[in-house]
Structures are given as structure tokens and as C-alpha cells.
Amino acid sequence: MRDPRFDVWAPFAKRLRVQVDGEIYDMVRSDESWWRPVGLPELPPEGAGHESDYGYLIDDDAHPYPDPRSRRQPGGVHGLSRTFDPNWYDWGDSEWRGRQLAGGVIYELHIGTFTPDGTLDSAIERLDHLVDLGVDFVEPMPVNAFNGDYGWGYDGAYWFAVHEPYGGPLAYQRFVDACHQRGLGVIQDVVYNHLGPSGNYLGKYGPYVANQHQTAWGDAVNLDGFDSDQVRRYITDNVLMWVRDFHVDGLRLDAVHALVDTRAVHILEEISMEVEAFSAHVGRPLTLIAESDMNAPRIIQPRVAGGYAITAQWSDDFHHAAHVTLTGEDDGYYEDFAETRGHGMGALKKVLTRGFFHDGAISTFRRRHHGRPLSPGTNAWRLVASTQNHDQIGNRARGDRLSEKLSADQLAVGATLLMCSPFTPMLFMGEEWGSTTPFQFFSSHPEAELAKSVSQGRIQEFSRMGWDESEIPDPQDPETFRRSKLEWMELDKPERAALLDVYRRLIALRKAHPELTSPWLRDVTAEYHVESRVFTFWRGDLEVVLNFSDETQHVALDVDVHWTEYRELPRILFATRDDVRVDGERATLPPYSAAVFGPTPE
Template structure:
């Protein structure tokens, strides 16, 4: 065995031993508080590593603890680590040259509920559905090792290990390989802002967490305190592992606003620098997508302009504005986007400026929020959705839009999303209006933690005015089972009809360069709040949305845009067969959407 495979950083330890396949080896401290095992016979560096179960005995503790950089945890987060040789997999994606985010469409999924089996191998069987749908990227919710068999994955404690119930690291390699062979890129959701409560032994080794900064989850990751260089290296090496050993094409960085870092070079800038270098070496595009609640342009601004240089960021403003227009909800954080505060003004501002809160007052936050994007910001750098795991799963009942909206209304939302100037993202099952909820679920085996999770969830929504009886118990196995997609729903005509709408919209987006144009300055809006109609231009294409439950006639701006063509515009797409156009008027049935363009001479 190569001794370096068992080196460990442990500045807090005064004594270290490693247990490997039942035998205990002493360790010696080396530079920068790294420890190496003594007495291991080195093998040929070219020989395969094989599988070895191991753990560390810290100080005088005789209970072996897992490796913070463990690649496998076959017995769970409290068990021994197991070696994994990533280089032994025979890849079949030599023809894959990567895919840039610009012009792409993302499909977010949770491995454990995407199929009944809840594994990566089972997910491979559904990839042809995604190819037929027309998306470009598959984004996986976190797959790092976490406590219990099923959960969302955001309470992971071993960033380098793939959750065993999903199939482990080898199954992950097979999944990425299968995606690439089908022309699909892979984005992995990673959580670098906190660690879960169970199985987190990192503090026994070193100061992975910092007492000087806190987050909503407790102490922040130590990015700028004593001994933080190795913690930063721990984070960045993990990111590099995904793009090298597992061939992923991008990372979605969870809640980057919780990465508290006062160092001269912010951890996000350092990460972007190293991912850019890896991209150059691997000769394929690599994307970093931030989830940020700050509406801060520096997240995606270039490093020359004082930014972090990330590829893109999620934009909740689009979701909130669209959600209000579709549902009429105006409580909680939807308050700022309520139509009663100015009709369609929030949606118009988002489509033309990118951020709604760009220094404006947020009544929900009771303060000013955000900063304007540069006029030269490429719109595709904002990843938007009408549904995602957060906006569904963090509702008390985990209800999707399909529970309260008709397929016709969902098709209007789909048209708004797919014709927007941003990078669209779908959440699994959205494409057919899945009727299954996506609820918050967990499976903590420790009774105290299980009870705290359940009671905390109920208390959280009680403060928001929800009836406690409406909040499902996250520890109840039925909560997990209810959240599984029911693929048999596709046999229903109204569900397959909505799927056809999404397919046609994606084909339309790919066929017309106006719909992937990166310039917000080219988007213009005409809205009628009284009639509840909304129209916006993308180049020579006019997108018309009827949010009302009545037939509406909407003026088409023929004289403004299409004078160089014949006066009668062409209907390029409609969510239903009853949309009609005559001269300069489009007749829009209740809850319908359409896209018009010029007829060629």
C-alpha cells in the first residue's frame, strides 16, 4: 500500500494511529501537522490500490474514526472508511468535449426519489427520457455521504464519499459516463458552507469549523482563521475531485453567502482560479454555479472587475415574480413581488434588469437589498426556474405547482421560463406536471436527532402560521415514499400533453437564436395588469402570455418590429390549438401562451 493514501491532517492530535484491515500502525507527525503511518510496506505505484477498510485512532481514543477525505463509507458515516481507486474505471466518454453553460437547459433531480429504486444505476435507465425532452445538463442534488439511508443530502459529513445507498462512487462514474455518451453534461450540487450534525468527527482532527463566524447551521467552515489553509485546500481538492475523477462538467455551490471569508482572496475566487486551470488542462468547459441570496453582481463579475469570476448564479427573483403571477400568492418573501404592489412590474423588471432587488427596499427583509447588474452582464449567467427543490420542498407540505394550477396554467409558466433570457432549470417531473409532492425527509437513526429534526420542522412552519398537522414528519418513511416520482403519470393524456409542450418549447429555444441571446437590454415588455396579459420581445419574437381565466385579444406590435416582413405574423408556438392571429391581434384563450415571429419574405 502507498503510505500517502493514509496520510492525515490532524493538528489537534498529540498521537495518531491508523487501523488498516484489522492491523494498527503508529503514525508520525510531518510538516504542517500531517501524519504518516509507520511500518507499511510500499507497493508498486503502478499497482491498483485495492479495497482496504481503515480508520484513525486519535490521541488515546480506541474507537476508529473515518477519514475526512474518505472515498467510501460502506457501513455509514460512523463506520470505517474504505479505499477507492478512481483510476480503475474504464471510461467510454472519450468523444465528450464538454458543454458550456451558455445556451443550455438544466434538469435538477434527487437520486433517491427520481426512481423507485433510488439509485444512480436506476437513474441511468431514465436518461433517454431527458434526451428526448431536450435538456443539456443533469444537475444532481448532493450525493455526499450523510447519516441514514435517505435524505436531501445537505447534511453531509463526508464530502469525498458518494452516498452508499445511491450505489457509491463506482455507480457515480457509470452515471456520468452514461450521461456523456448521450450528450448530457453533469452538474453536481456540493455543500461547502456547513457540515451535518451526525458523523461529523472532523473537529477531532483539526479546526475545520470556526468559532469566530456562524451561519444558520452553526459554526461556519474555517476559511480565514488559524490553520485555515488546509481547510481551504480540503474544499478545493474536493471540487477538483469531481471534475477529474468523476468527469463532471460543473458544480452548483450551495448557499455561498454562508461561506464567511475575510481573507484577501475570497475562497470563491480561489476556487474559480483553480477550476479554470483544471478546465484548461482537461480541455473542456467547467462551470461553477452559485446559490446566493445576496443579489451581489460580484459573484459572477470577472476577477479583473473585482468579482469572484464564477460562471453563473441562481436567481430567486425570477422564481418569485413568476410564482406570484401564476398563483397569486403574496405572503412571506412573495410580499415584495405581489401584483398588488404594481401589477406585472416585478416580472417586467426581472426580465429586463436581471435582479428585482438591485438596491431597492425589500419589505420582507425590512431593508435595502441587492445591487444592479452591469449592463454588459450576460443573461445566461442567471439560472432561473419556476420550480426547484428549495421552492417546493421548503413549503410546509412540499406541494408542487401542479397541486394548485391546471396543466394550461403550468404551460404558461413553462413558456415564460423557456422564453426568458436566462438559463432555464427544470425540477424533476415538472415537465409533465408531476402530482407527487417533494417533501423534506430524513432518516436519522439517532432518536434524539430524529426527534429534534421533526419538532424543528413543525416549529419552523408554526412561526409562519401553518397548521402543524399539515407539516409531514420528515422522519416518517411515508414522507420519503410520497416524494418519489410516479412515472406512470405519463400515461395520462393531460400529463403527456404538458410534456409535449415542454418538448416543443425546448426545440423552439434551440432553433431560434433570439431566445438564447445574452442581452437583457434587448428585452422589451408590454403588460396589461387589468386584462392580466403580459407580452415581451426577444429580438424578432414576441412572447404573449394570458394569465387570466378569460379570452383576451392582445395587440401584436407589427408596425414596430415586422415592417420589413409581411404584416401577418407567424404563429411559431402555442400552448393550445385555439390561439388565433388575424392582422395585428392575437386571440388568446384562458391561461394560454404563444410565440409569434415574422414571416419570411
């Protein structure tokens, strides 16, 4: 009787055998270079608790290699694979009908540092905090099997396996189920643009990597070369695994600009078609979010307009403009946003009203023109905005958060900007209370040479920028990982609890006023004053006023233009501080404060 669990695509192999539970069986090759075992006895069903450890002997190798589509790697990325039946789990989310991205709020987290234990089951214990906060989606950083016990997860070697130190695939099913039962959607971060440097044996099986294309992390995945049909199928099957076997509500696609694909149908378009078809089958919305630095509208444009029909994409432009305005930093890629008149506020105005800052304009950092304008009518929620995320924190030399430089009042101003923007807001774990723990780059490669290379590479990268070597955390030092764990006890501090309350009230305000979830950029207007550092923008009938300065500012509200149909004067709908005042058509904002004003109904 044929057991398809052990079929494997291996065009490079001349001979292939599979070792299952210590016994070795020959395999035969099909016309499409898929191999299947012969003489394999019928194994007990996995639902009865039986799982098999297995691996493949390629040509004359005496050492078995893991399955490229392995569902479990209990012994790490170099060990044997283990079978896993995703249908064994008894789901409790039958009432879950999904959640569209439009109008939602995302919460990004790293499973290994979200809780002291760093597991999926311990993360479940903190989900009620997220429900109380009011977010709609949880977005875990990659959970696929990677080398070592802890790391960011972007150097995954086995895309179909859930990292065992997190709890493995069954724990992941429990985590998604628990989210759904609390009304939280799950958007899983996945990486299809490269494979990790350790445990990656796919090149022994077939042409999974493309020597003709390079990424910043090495050879690109073979999307358009010889035998690339099966490599693309490898990716689309993985996409379907997450939404089918693990019930996730969407995927965040890492660095899609590194998906080098010259074929007529781009892999992103193929992914979006597969997800749309499955969404229609299960009757619930499914989301795709691309990380892209190209500012290319085609990523989110519909296919009929020549686009890839990805649901949304990250907005680096919003982050950079907000960061410059909040902190005054103007080095590296921030220089483009600081050069605009207003020390970031000019860039912020353009982003809030047009979506892209780099829309074909010159990028001094890149020393060339960059991007193109969004298509007219593009829904603003298709841009995912943040003031902090894993990249923008963790890729700093010390992994320092905004809380290291900004006061709680300043952080509250940034929160108001984010939550009242026309985009889909995303928080990074701990941001809601101004966590003071860093999020540093950490890894745990067991191979001495690779570990040394990673550590030295990090030091060299930031030494070139003028950092002293002693200030740069060693990613291989276990203390770097431990420092990056959230300190939940911080919530006992009044200042942190007060900031958390600001985020709660802002998310509730978003949900209460349709103006704040309106998708139309055409309805957003913005003004700023360089001297006072006051920034004002309108969302329909709501005026958002941000005081970025360290002095009290008196602001004339724009009543005549926007509120002439109302008989009464504006009222405060939200304020970051109790001492914000409104007197007639003028508002008084103390240092580092923000407020949202609306008309008093008749």
C-alpha cells in the same frame, strides 16, 4: 514504501495511529501537521479488486474514526472508511467535449426519489427520457455521504465519498459516463458552507469549523481563521476531485452567502481559479453555479473587475416574480414581488429587463434595501432561472408543487415564460409533465435524539406560520420519503403527456431561434396589462404573449415597432393550445394560454 492514501491532516492530534484491515500502525507528524503511517506493508493494488477498510485512533481513543477525505463509507458515516481508486474505472466518454452553460437547459433531480429504486444505476435507465425532452445538463442534488439511508444530502459529513445507498463512487462514475455518452453534461450540487450534525468528526482532527462565524445551520467552515489554509485546500481538492475523478462538467455551490471569508482572496475566487486551470488542462468547458440570495454582481463578475468569476448564479428574483404572477401568493418573501403594481407582473417586467428585482431597492420582507444592479453588459444566461426547484417546493410546509394549485394550461403558461426568458432555464424533476407527487423535506437520522429534534423543529417552524401540526409531514417518517418519489406512470395520462409535449416543443423552439438564447438584456422589452392579465415581452423579432387570466383575450401585436421591415404579418411559431389564433395584427388567446409570434419571412 509510502502509501499516501492514508496521510491525514490532524493538527489537534498529539498521537495518531491508523488501523488498516484490522492492523494498527503508528503515524509520524510533518511540519505542516500532516501525518503519515510508518511500517505499513505494501498493499495489493486496488485495481485488482482489493480495497482496505481503515480508520484513525486519535490520542488515547480506542475507537477508530473515519478519514476526513474518505472516498467510501460502506458502513455509514460512523463506520470505517474504505479506499477507492478512481482510476480503476474504464471510461467510455472519450468523445465527450463538454458543453458550455450558455444556451443550455438544466434538469435538477434527487437521486433517491427520481426512480423507484433511488440509485444512480436506476437513474441511468431514465436518461433517455431527458435526452428526448431536450435538456443539456443533469444537476443531481448532493450525493456526498450523509447520515442515514435517505435525505436531501445537504447535511453531508464526508464530502469526498459518494453516498453508499445511491451505489457509491463506482456507480457515480457509471452515471456520469452514461450521461456523457448521451450528450448530457453533469453539474453536481455540492455543499461547502457547513457540515452535517451527525458523523462529523472533523473537529477531532483540526480546525475545520470556525467558532467566530455562524450560519443558519451552526458553525461556519473555517475559511479565514488560524490554520485555514489547509481547510481551504480541503475544499479546492474536493472541487478538483469531482471534475477530475468523476468527469463532471460543473458544480452548483450551495448557499455561498454562508461562506464567511474575510481574506483578501475569497474562497469563491480561489475555486474559480482552480476550475479555470483544470478546464484549460482537459480542454473542455467547466461550469460553476452559485446559489446566492445576496444579489451581488461580484459573484459572476470577472476577476479583473473585482469579481469572483463564478460562471452563473441562481435567480430567486425570477422564481418569486413568476410564482406570484402564476399563483397570486403574496405571503413571506413573496410580499416584495406582490406589492409591485400588477400582482407580480410589474416585478416580472423588471426581472426580465434588468436581471435583478432587488437591485438596491427596498425589500419589505427584509425591512431594508437589498442588492445592487447588475453590471452593464452582463450576459443574461449567467442567471439560472426556474419556476420550481428543490428549495422552493421542499421548503414549503407540505412540499407541494405548482401542479397542486395550477391546471395543466396554467403550467404551460409558466413553462413558456421560463423557456422564453433570457436566462438559463432549469427544470425540477417531474415538472415537465406536471408531476403531482410532492417533494417534501425528509431525513433518516438513526440517532433518536437527533431524529426527534429534526421532526420537532420542522413542526415548530411551520406552526408559527399558522399551519396545523397534523398538516406538516414528519421528515423522519419513511412515508414522507416514499411520497416524494416520482410517479412515472403519470406519463400515461393524456393531460400529463400533453404538458410534456409543450416542454419538448419549447426546448426545441429555444434551440431553433437564436433570439431566445441571446445573452443581451438590452434586447428584452416587456409590457403588461393589469385588467386583462396579459403579459408581453420581446426577444429580438419574437413576441411572447402570456394570458394569465381565465378569460379569452384579444391582443394587438406590436407589428409597427418591431416588424416594419417585413412585408407579411406575424405567424404563430409556438402555442400552448390549438385554439390560439392570429388574424392580421391581432391575436386571440384563450384562457390560460401562451404563444410565441414571429414575422413571416419575405
